[in-house]
């Protein structure tokens with residue numbers, strides 16, 4: 001039994017190493033249709049156009065709004081308005097983004113983070129009218145050290161790296177800590193989710209008042225909102241929430 005567990009662990013590690021080698025050797029292959037991408041990015045033009053881009057969405061929680069509407073908030077956020085939070089989303093959490101994020105989180109395909117971060121950077125460059133509107137610091141939502149040891153990296157930080165590079169905004173990964181090893185929110189019933197994430201974060205004093213919080217997936221929003229509350233306690237005045245994939 002133990003031997004078969006070790007065999008399967010080694011097999012999955014070898015598969016991950018093989019994938020990383022292929023990604024490194026052939027970065028121009030499209031990650032979606034597996035043909036040549038003919039672009040500097042590892043995705044072809046046709047697959048880029050077919051991605052589930054978020055267009056018109058609630059500025060607080062990212063929930064899609066009808067394209068024709070001139071509303072800025074969904075019905076829920078109109079009655080739970082938080083003036084200091086602004087949502088910026090890239091995709092809805094659908095195929096093939098769902099599969100790509102799975103590969104990033106569980107199969108060590110860091111090239112997915114590079115792709116998502118680069119696409120996100122392009123979108124953000126259009127969303128902020130002036131560089132003076134940029135947040136002063138990017139904060140990836142931290143993982144617990146135990147999760148980092150299992151995975152090897154924080155996927156939110158990996159997505160943030162190309163954005164930090166393209167927008168020239170500093171990235172911090174030493175100021176925020178996850179002090180509680182929480183269960184994956186999606187695996188818990190709604191009643192236990194709040195309890196699971198409460199007091200999960202600790203933030204060191206920050207000398208900025210406008211930050212961007214970045215995460216890979218926004219599902220119930222509880223993790224992001226708990227993190228935002230911790231930032232508010234540190235006196236952060238304005239928080240932009242950058243989410244790669246919004247679950248609907």
Ligand SMILES: [Zn+2]
Pocket residue numbers: 030031032033034035043044045046047048
């Ligand atoms: Zn393609």
Ligand SMILES: [Zn+2]
Pocket residue numbers: 058059060061062063073074075076077078
């Ligand atoms: Zn909303």
